[in-house]
Amino acid sequence: MARVEHTGISDEERVYQILENEGYFNIFTWQDSAGTRYREHSHPHDEVRWIISGELHITENGVTLRLRAGDKMSSRADTPHSAYVPEDVRYVCGSR
Numbered sequence: 001m002a003r004v005e006h007t008g009i010s011d012e013e014r015v016y017q018i019l020e021n022e023g024y025f026n027i028f029t030w031q032d033s034a035g036t037r038y039r040e041h042s043h044p045h046d047e048v049r050w051i052i053s054g055e056l057h058i059t060e061n062g063v064t065l066r067l068r069a070g071d072k073m074s075s076r077a078d079t080p081h082s083a084y085v086p087e088d089v090r091y092v093c094g095s096r
Contacts, residue, residue: 002075010069015050015092024094031090038083045095049073054089
């Protein structure tokens with residue numbers, strides 16, 4: 001199951017530094033418009049999503065996590081999940 005930390009940190013530059021120090025690679029910023037949906041899929045690496053602004057809902061194993069600015073979600077490789085964007089969102093992604 002994904003792990004969520006309510007870090008309170010939403011400064012993009014600081015988020016990049018923290019993720020680099022934690023050993024993440026392929027770190028990039030992504031943004032989606034309200035109403036965007038991602039069908040169930042998985043990733044080949046452990047993944048992180050750190051919300052800079054807005055809101056993102058991730059559903060994994062039937063449980064929906066509501067992520068907001070400052071929230072950091074970590075998930076294991078090959079874990080099926082889907083996503084919904086209820087309001088415009090900007091977040092930092094990384095793999096490990």
